[in-house]
Amino acid sequence: MARRVELSWGLFALLVLAILLALPLGAGPYAIRLAAVIFMWAALAGSWNLLAGYAGAVDLGPVVYHGIGAFGTAALMMRAGLPFLVSVALAGGVAAAIAFVIGTPTLRLRGAYFAIGTLALAESAKQLALAWDRLTGIPLTGGSAGISLPLSAGYLPFYYLMLTVMACVTLTALWLERSKFGYGLRAIGENDRLAEASGVDIHALKRRVYMASALFIAWTGGIEGYWLSYINAAEAFGTAITFQMVVMALLGGLGTPFGPLLGAAFLTLASEFLGTRFVYHYLIGIGLIIVIIPLFMPAGLAGLVRLVRRERPLTA
Amino acid sequence: MTLLECRGVTKAFGSLVALKEVDLALEEGETLGIIGPNGAGKSTLFNAIAGLLPLTAGDVHYRGRRISGLPTHAVCRLGIAKTFQIPQLFPRLTVLENVMIGALYGGGEGLGKARGAAADWLGFVGLADRGGLPAATLTVSERRRLDLARVLATGATVLLLDENMAGLTQKEMEAALTLLRAVRERGKSLVVIEHVMRAIVGIADRVLVLNYGEKIAEGHPHEVMQDPTVIKAYLGEAYA
Ligand SMILES: Nc1ncnc2c1ncn2[C@@H]1O[C@H](COP(=O)(O)OP(=O)(O)O)[C@@H](O)[C@H]1O
Ligand SMILES: [Mg+2]
Numbered sequence: 001m002a003r004r005v006e007l008s009w010g011l012f013a014l015l016v017l018a019i020l021l022a023l024p025l026g027a028g029p030y031a032i033r034l035a036a037v038i039f040m041w042a043a044l045a046g047s048w049n050l051l052a053g054y055a056g057a058v059d060l061g062p063v064v065y066h067g068i069g070a071f072g073t074a075a076l077m078m079r080a081g082l083p084f085l086v087s088v089a090l091a092g093g094v095a096a097a098i099a100f101v102i103g104t105p106t107l108r109l110r111g112a113y114f115a116i117g118t119l120a121l122a123e124s125a126k127q128l129a130l131a132w133d134r135l136t137g138i139p140l141t142g143g144s145a146g147i148s149l150p151l152s153a154g155y156l157p158f159y160y161l162m163l164t165v166m167a168c169v170t171l172t173a174l175w176l177e178r179s180k181f182g183y184g185l186r187a188i189g190e191n192d193r194l195a196e197a198s199g200v201d202i203h204a205l206k207r208r209v210y211m212a213s214a215l216f217i218a219w220t221g222g223i224e225g226y227w228l229s230y231i232n233a234a235e236a237f238g239t240a241i242t243f244q245m246v247v248m249a250l251l252g253g254l255g256t257p258f259g260p261l262l263g264a265a266f267l268t269l270a271s272e273f274l275g276t277r278f279v280y281h282y283l284i285g286i287g288l289i290i291v292i293i294p295l296f297m298p299a300g301l302a303g304l305v306r307l308v309r310r311e312r313p314l315t316a
Numbered sequence: 317m318t319l320l321e322c323r324g325v326t327k328a329f330g331s332l333v334a335l336k337e338v339d340l341a342l343e344e345g346e347t348l349g350i351i352g353p354n355g356a357g358k359s360t361l362f363n364a365i366a367g368l369l370p371l372t373a374g375d376v377h378y379r380g381r382r383i384s385g386l387p388t389h390a391v392c393r394l395g396i397a398k399t400f401q402i403p404q405l406f407p408r409l410t411v412l413e414n415v416m417i418g419a420l421y422g423g424g425e426g427l428g429k430a431r432g433a434a435a436d437w438l439g440f441v442g443l444a445d446r447g448g449l450p451a452a453t454l455t456v457s458e459r460r461r462l463d464l465a466r467v468l469a470t471g472a473t474v475l476l477l478d479e480n481m482a483g484l485t486q487k488e489m490e491a492a493l494t495l496l497r498a499v500r501e502r503g504k505s506l507v508v509i510e511h512v513m514r515a516i517v518g519i520a521d522r523v524l525v526l527n528y529g530e531k532i533a534e535g536h537p538h539e540v541m542q543d544p545t546v547i548k549a550y551l552g553e554a555y556a
Contacts, residue, residue, distance in 0.1 A: 180426065183416065183427075187409070187421075196368075196389050197392060199422030201421075202389070
């Protein structure tokens, strides 16, 4: 039974992936750009979900790695003269290394302390990035003016790049659903003291998934920066990005592999069709959604899908 | 051979000294009972051994090796695992998966082997038919058995059982005692905290009595229970 469900999910995912790969053949530039934005948010929300949804650690500072990815990629391209893809890849590595250093002490904090600690960290990172050029004399972030990157080539490569990162994140989540590592994380998320007493090295496991999530977030930030050809620290390190990641993951369904994609698609499309016309109403609408979702759909949109498919009871 | 040894174990919570220089030795294959009034420091002693609480003074040795200061997961992997006075579980994992966590991480098994071992231990504690249910749906007495199965699945040699029989009916207690004897036959060494005297007499080779964090008696269960200091600690001055 469980196998069949898994298999059908796998086939479904493959089918969707095939359609997405071929989509640019049939769809116009507008749709492709919109899809790329959805993938970008799905990758970000999905990365956040890896730690929060599986290990139960609510990180309110993931945007740090977004900023590091964006400025790291820009620096490697413009200062070191490296090709774009090499720069993105390396910036991801840098972010993961920094995540190791930051995660080692902060991941020992539990619950609200971790959330507040990471939030404060992100704010400090933003201030540091804004002041970087002035403080160090090494031009990197362009202060509050930001920096411009070389003009990029069209939108199609970004569609495929965002699709790739989103697929990496989703595959990681799918792997967590069925691997030993994933069981360890879920044990931590459910009851960390008991996990520890059952032999789970909780700090090591959390740090590993935190690093993976930093890597994916940095990739996304690096790709986005080059796509927009302009980045500034206030936005690239801004809490608004964290906020969207969290809302999309919660809306889609925490701890589910496809939830963040659902949440990203829903909110991106909603803001695309409502937001441009009714900006203020849109904000109120989002606010309402944020309040309503946890109240009436604790398992998010994916929980709704699951309920319809009757895989397992919601209260399980 | 001495498996587990506590030397001068002391634990203070601020000004409250919950354990005062407690010495303890557990021989291979032995079952040691720990009794004492509420708040005597019994659970604290287990937490200290398992690495869940840092010691204020003293140290703990396992097979001659100092283990105090090691993180909890390392103590578990070495072979000491504990159950919890308030039975703990991973509520949204299934009962089988709860036990698998022990086998995967405490026992270092892969998924396939862990699943098999978990199913075996569930059968052993009599929860075979509950394997697929979310653990949160279990009753308290089932939770205690699940806790035991999880600890067994870690492959630990020394099991620290914290009031694993509390709140059971007479019949359930008999079954629990039979189960513990079966555990012992698997070559496990046990330290058992229990409030119910009959349970302790039914299983322990030796008993250690804690009162206000201090060891006030140690010896054969029947002797210890006739010891005036013990009776006083339990029932008050008038009965001594
Ligand atoms: N984490 C803690 N912080 C402060 N005091 C504690 C803590 N754990 C236990 N205590 C105190 O230590 C004493 C011993 O508690 P405990 O070991 O739970 O007793 P027992 O298991 O014998 O009933 C009690 O007075 C209790 O209030
Ligand atoms: Mg106790």
